[in-house]
Amino acid sequence: MTRAEIILWSRLRLRKINGYKFRRQQPLYNYIVDFYCNDLKLIIEVDGEIHSISENKNHDSKRDNILQLNGYHNIRLSNWEVETELDSTINKIKFYISEILSPSQGDHRGSAT
Secondary structure, X not given: OOHHHHHHHHHHHHHOXXXXXXXXXXXXXXXXXXXXXXXOOEEEEXXXXXXXXXXXXXXXXXHHHHHHHOOOEEEEEEHHHHHHOHHHHHHHHHHHHHHHOOOOOOOOOOOOO
């Protein structure tokens, strides 16, 4: 794990974000995602500078689209964002969770998925 992933994992593990369980390095289809919450079908990716290269951006976009078509939600965060603005990054994740749980989406906790 990168430094940023270690930092974020310290805030995701043990159900510290709204009681949701996250896993790290979770296989989904032909991909391995950085962090995943099954209850929300939420993927969190922490990206370094290499993801800003055009070729990698295209690959990430294609991957995100495939996962979204299969019902997954995705947040991409930069290493810098996690390392320097952790509290606002956590708030961003919490806000995204609230968007997933909006009345049109429903609360997925406890559902069999």
